[in-house]
Amino acid sequence: MNQQQASPITEILRKLIIQPDVPFYAPGHKRGQGVSKILSDLLGKKTFQTDLPELPELDNLFAPSGVIQVAQTLAAELWGASQTWFLVNGTSCGVIAAILATCGAVDKIILPRNSHQSAIAGLILSGAMPIFIEPVYDAQWDLAYGITPEALERTLQAHPDAKAVMLLYPTYHGVGADIQAIAEISHRYNIPLIVDEAHGAHFHFHPDLPPSAMEAGADITIQSTHKTLGALSQASMLHLQGSRVNPQRMTKALSLVQSTSPSYLLLASLDGARHQMALEGNALLTQTIDLAQIARQKLAQIPGVKILNFAEPQPGFRWFDPTRLTIDVSQWGLTGFEVDEILRDEWGVTAELPTLRQLSFIISLGNSQEDIEALAQAFRVLSDRYPISETNILKIPPIPPSHFALSPRDAFFAMTETVKIENAIARISAELICPYPPGIPLLIPGEMITEEALDYLQKVQNLGGMISGCSDSSLKTFQVIANK
Structure with a gap:
């Protein structure tokens, strides 16, 4: 059997x-x-x-020797890992644990500027110092892609003492960096590669999808089994291979961030999702990819609909997930938020992620041809209702450079005060502030606030973008580290 x-x-x-x-x-x-x-x-x-x-x-999630151990071993065998841990606190806890397992106080970790906020939490809890690499930014689409191998090489030459490299693969929009080259460069410096593969748990099961992080040589990858496969929300997995990361240290790190009362509904859903993909994964994903292709064909015929596609490799864009559908709606003179509201209210069609100019849709093994037709029909009606117009296409400048005066951990625990925007220049940020577009954190706790950074935030806000993380959404005041 x-x-x-x-x-x-x-x-x-x-x-x-x-x-x-x-x-x-x-x-x-x-x-x-x-x-x-x-x-x-x-x-x-x-x-x-x-x-x-x-x-x-x-069994016991923190000392498995029975059914949990067997289930995790089966998952490791399926995804090609030497060891797998089930996560009941989501991929976020896995990202934090991966940083704790590889970095201590003041250790350097190299990571993309568009990392998930859980990575920032990992910096705060570990005390590690981030060395950021700017991802490639596509101004035409207002999207941040992946980092390039060349940028990583330059960064490692300057910081060969880094304890870990972290990669976001794929992005929310299905874009993957050249992960094989990035893994090879990291390992040439004998540095482990951690991959936030939250949106790529399905990659392993079909040749028409990007390579999985394990296949590409990552040391650690954390996957949201619930995002693209059949597990319940919050159920994820962490996979490890190779000898660069001590598995006992990983277990200890996870014990700090996982619940001591794990839900067996979540654990069973991970076991069930693994079982389903082992027996039917290729067939299910063949159907899913076919549905996504049908959706692209139908939508491509609709005036005003612009779809993110993969033509040929470019910097930061080596791989693309065809099951991720990103549609630019700005030619109708509408924002993605407005179209998202119309789709939900009038057709019951719900996107995964609306932004200023786009909507992103996840097509997975749970979708049907009826879903695709409902999506296409809704966009046909929108196209008839809103003629193509000359719109104010946002031109977001490059994010201004910044530097740390304190580690994120020290900034998190420091006393803070609120100051007016004109008094925030040259002060140390106590907030994680991220403008959309492009979805890249502009200020992280511990970074110096510059005049250029404040000008950037105001420009994004004036163009209709969103600012997350700022305690004052009007940008009139900022939380900064208090002067002694």
């Missing part, structure tokens, strides 16, 4: 819910007997019957 046909966590849960039991353990609803009727009617009895603690038969 193929070992991948087993589903150890779901199988043991199926047995336990039919066994007689007198529960004097948490959770307090006691296998659903004490749950509210409105919740039971909504979610069903089996949801609560399988919401169990770490009973002897169910």
Whole structure:
């Protein structure tokens, strides 16, 4: 029998819910007997019957030796890792743990400027100092892509003592950097490569998709199994290979950021998603890629619809996920936020990510031909309703350079004060401020605030962009490190 046909966590849960039991353990609803009727009617009895603690038969997430160990081993074998950990606190906890496992206080870590905020949390918790690489920015699309191997080489020549390199692969819009070259360069300096592969858990299962991070040579990759596969929200995996990262240190790091009361609904969903992809992954993704291609063909015929496609490799854009659909709607004189609201209100069509100019849609194994036709029909109506117009296409300048006066950790724990914008220049930022577009953090806790940075924020805001992370959305005041 193929070992991948087993589903150890779901199988043991199926047995336990039919066994007689007198529960004097948490959770307090006691296998659903004490749950509210409105919740039971909504979610069903089996949801609560399988919401169990770490009973002897169910193993222990922090010291697995039973069904969790078997399930994680099966996942490692499937994704080509030497060891896999199930994550119940999302990919965010995996990113934080990967930084904790490789970097200590004042250690250097090289990472792209458009890293997820969980990476910044990892810097704060570890005390590591970031060495940022600017991702390639496409002004035509207002999108940040990946970093280039050449930029990494230059950075490592200047900082050969870095303890880790982190890569975002793919981006939210399905764009992947030249990960093989980046892995080779990192390893030439004997530095581990950590990959935030939140949006690439499906890559391993089809030749028409980009290579997975494990296949490309990453030492650590963290995947959101729930984003593109069939696990429940918040359920992710961390894969490790090679000898550059100590697995015991990784286990210890994860114990700091994972819940000590892991949900077996989440663990079972990871086990079930692995089982599904092992047996049906290629076929399911063939259908998914075909659906995405049909969507592109239908949408390409609609006036005013501009679709992000992959023609040939370019800096920061070596790979592209065809199941990720990004549509520029600015030719209609509308923002992505406005179109997103219209789609939801009038057709019940919901995008994954609206931005100032685009909408991004995830096409996955759960979509159908009916979904694709509903999407296309909605855009046909929008095209008829809103003629193509001359719009004010945003021209976002390059992000101004900055430097750290404090580590993100020291800045996080320092006393802060609020100052007017005119008094913020040459002060140290206490906030993580990110303008959209382009979705790249402009100020991180510990960085000096420059006049150029403030001008940049005001320009983005005046053009209709969004600013996240600033305690004062009007940009009249800023949180800074208090003067002693």
